[in-house]
Amino acid sequence: MMTKTITLTVNGTEHTVDVEPRMLLVEFLREQLTLTGTHVGCETSQCGACVVHLDGRSIKSCTLLAVQADGTHVTTIEGLAKDGQLHPVQAMFKEHHGLQCGFCTPGMIMSAVDLLQQHPDPSDSDIREWLDGNLCRCTGYQYIVNAVRAAAKAGIR
Amino acid sequence: MHAFDYHAPTTIEAAIAQLQQSDEAQLLAGGMTLLPTLKQRLAAPSDLVDLSAIAALHGIDASADAIRVGAMATHASVAQSALVREHLPALAELAHGIGDAQVRHRGTLGGSIANNDPAADYPAALVALQAVVHTDRREISAADFFSGMFETALADDELITAVVFPKCITAAYAKFPNPASGYAMAGVFVARLGGQVRVGVTGAAACVYRESTLEQRLTARFEGIALDDVEVSTEDFNEDLHADAAYRGQLVRVMAARAVDQARSR
Numbered sequence: 001m002m003t004k005t006i007t008l009t010v011n012g013t014e015h016t017v018d019v020e021p022r023m024l025l026v027e028f029l030r031e032q033l034t035l036t037g038t039h040v041g042c043e044t045s046q047c048g049a050c051v052v053h054l055d056g057r058s059i060k061s062c063t064l065l066a067v068q069a070d071g072t073h074v075t076t077i078e079g080l081a082k083d084g085q086l087h088p089v090q091a092m093f094k095e096h097h098g099l100q101c102g103f104c105t106p107g108m109i110m111s112a113v114d115l116l117q118q119h120p121d122p123s124d125s126d127i128r129e130w131l132d133g134n135l136c137r138c139t140g141y142q143y144i145v146n147a148v149r150a151a152a153k154a155g156i157r
Numbered sequence: 158m159h160a161f162d163y164h165a166p167t168t169i170e171a172a173i174a175q176l177q178q179s180d181e182a183q184l185l186a187g188g189m190t191l192l193p194t195l196k197q198r199l200a201a202p203s204d205l206v207d208l209s210a211i212a213a214l215h216g217i218d219a220s221a222d223a224i225r226v227g228a229m230a231t232h233a234s235v236a237q238s239a240l241v242r243e244h245l246p247a248l249a250e251l252a253h254g255i256g257d258a259q260v261r262h263r264g265t266l267g268g269s270i271a272n273n274d275p276a277a278d279y280p281a282a283l284v285a286l287q288a289v290v291h292t293d294r295r296e297i298s299a300a301d302f303f304s305g306m307f308e309t310a311l312a313d314d315e316l317i318t319a320v321v322f323p324k325c326i327t328a329a330y331a332k333f334p335n336p337a338s339g340y341a342m343a344g345v346f347v348a349r350l351g352g353q354v355r356v357g358v359t360g361a362a363a364c365v366y367r368e369s370t371l372e373q374r375l376t377a378r379f380e381g382i383a384l385d386d387v388e389v390s391t392e393d394f395n396e397d398l399h400a401d402a403a404y405r406g407q408l409v410r411v412m413a414a415r416a417v418d419q420a421r422s423r
Contacts, residue, residue, distance in 0.1 A: 004163055021163035021205065022195075044193055045260060057233075057262045063192045064263070067163050068185075068207060111259065133257025 006070035010035070011079030019066045026050045028066040029076060037077040037106050041135070048134030051107035052076045058114035060133070077106035080113065089113050089151045098147035100138035108134050112148045122152055159201040165210045169293050169316060172206050176314045179204040184316065186229060186268030189260050214267070214318060219244060222324055225291075228267025228317040232256070235266060245286075246423065247328035247346065251278050254332065256339065267317040270302070273309050273364070274340075275395070280365035281346035282330060285357030288322045306363040325350050329419035331412040332360065335399055342400050343408035347416040349379060356413060361405045362393050371413050379421065381414030 003018040010033060019028060029035045029052070038061060041049030045063040052061045053075040080087035086094070089112050099105045108131065115122060115130040122130065127148045128141070136144060162179075166172045176182045183202035185191055186209075194200045208214055214229040219240045226235060235241055235252035242249045255261055255269075255278055269279045270290065282288070283299035290297045293316045302310050311317070325348050332344030341360035345368075348355050354375040356368045370390065374383055389409045394402035 002162055020160065022158040022160055043196065045189065048257075048259065051259055054262075058259050059262050060259045063188060065163070065188070065192070065205075067165075068188070068209065070165070114258075130258050133259045 004067050004070075006067055008069050008071065009073045011075060021065060021067050023066045024062055025052070025054075025064040025066045025069050025074070026061040028069075029061060029074070035076050035078050039103055039106055041103065041107075046133070046135065047104070048107040048111060048131075049104050051110040051134065053110060053114060056114075056117065058111050075110075077110060080109070087113070088154060089116065089148070092147040092151040092154070093144070096143050096147035096150055098139065098144040099136075104134060104136045104138075108136065108144060112144075112151065115148065116152055120152065120155075122148075124149065127152075158195045159198060161195075161202050162204045163207065164204060165207040167210045167212070169211060169213060169318065172208060172211060172316060173293060173314055175204065175206045176316075179206075182206055184208055184271070186271070187231065187263040187265040188268075189256065189264040190268065190272050190274070208267075208316075217241060219324070223321050224248075224324060225319050225321045226266055227319050229265050230267075232261035232264050232266070232269075233258070236261065244324040244326075245322055245328070246326065247330050247348070247420070248282055248286075248322060251282055251330040251346070254278065254330070266320060270320070271309060271311060271317055273303055273305075273307050275306050275363055275365075276340040276342070276344070276360040277365075278330065278332065278341060278344055278359060281344050281357035281359040282322075283320065283357070284365055284367055285346040285348045285355045286322050286325060286328070286350075287355065288320050290317055291319045291321060292317050300367075303365050308364070323350060326423050327420045329416040329423075331415040331419065333408045333412055343405050343412050345409060345412040345416050347375065347413060347420055349375075349420065352376070354379060358409055358413075360395075361391075361409050362395060368409065368413070371410075375413075375417060379417060381418040381421075384410050384414045384417070 007016045039049035041047035045060045050062040180203040182204040185205045185207045216227045232252040232255045328348035330346045332341040343361045344359040346357040356371045359365045389406040391402040391406040
């Protein structure tokens with residue numbers, strides 16, 4: 001089978017690479033770019049540990065081929081912090097104990113950032129509904145919702 | 158995942174040509190069903206033909222009495238469309254209830270109806286609204302389009318371009334999702350247009366269908382309470398570990414009543 005040359009921008013850096021068409025975006029990010037902050041949880045588009053932004057919208061990178069991301073801008077959890085400063089949503093997760101083991105956290109935060117970009121003032125039910133596709137087995141979700149609510153109140157986009 | 162070749166044509170003609178010249182090519186829309194299927198090695202296409210770069214398949218527009226939704230419109234774009242929310246709010250709400258936010262950013266109308274999963278949401282809306290499926294070569298009424306479990310009237314090299322829905326305010330969709338998967342164990346779309354009430358049911362049987370007993374009752378009296386003593390025929394209903402046929406029959410009746418009351422409140 002032929003490989004395909006794709007060009008995509010990840011966290012502000014452009015990459016032109018040859019990939020097998022069957023390579024998943026999450027495999028490309030983790031194995032070729034060694035951006036291992038994006039996690040592989042269920043691999044069945046249910047758990048949300050692999051959520052990244054594709055042209056600004058949250059998607060599950062285990063259910064997207066790398067070739068489908070040709071020409072796009074991808075942001076991963078590694079792309080949120082600027083100049084050594086946590087992104088405000090990351091800071092709120094830390095402040096409000098929105099994690100325990102941390103495995104779901106990168107996906108949770110990427111989903112939450114997209115929520116606040118699209119809905120700057122979400123209700124609690126908006127937050128819970130939006131995080132429907134992100135599973136956490138530690139926190140019971142309450143502190144995650146608190147963290148997202150606090151980020152919204154602080155006017156974070 | 159088995160290996161395959163990948164193509165991203167920019168015109169409908171090029172996509173059809175690619176389908177015709179490959180051994181076992183498959184169309185790729187949002188990939189929310191196809192990619193999990195490939196990952197489990199349940200399918201092994203020789204080629205994937207990605208439709209996302211074909212501009213003609215995107216977009217949502219309205220005419221005097223209808224709304225045309227491009228096959229590649231995502232669930233999120235249908236849910237957020239000002240046109241759909243104004244003229245066919247039930248469809249926007251249905252789209253908003255599919256999967257989760259991340260899945261709705263990728264999954265498409267065309268992909269959903271081409272797959273015709275017995276528990277998919279969109280088919281219920283298409284049959285209840287008597288929508289028309291437009292393909293590269295013809296128009297197919299929803300009643301003729303969905304032909305069986307995961308089966309449609311599409312030819313092997315045929316491509317959905319858009320679905321045309323009538324504008325309809327008095328309509329609603331209610332589903333009882335499986336608590337684990339989120340798929341409808343019963344989903345009912347009710348639409349009242351020109352004095353006629355039509356009821357599309359998904360999740361309960363092998364393929365979406367119209368429930369004539371409920372339609373007759375609701376045409377006479379369009380209120381949820383009118384369904385209290387109706388018995389839904391469960392002859393061909395699915396039975397699995399989640400629900401037996403009798404339970405699904407109850408769900409269909411209750412979801413229909415909820416949809417009616419929601420439609421009436423608009």
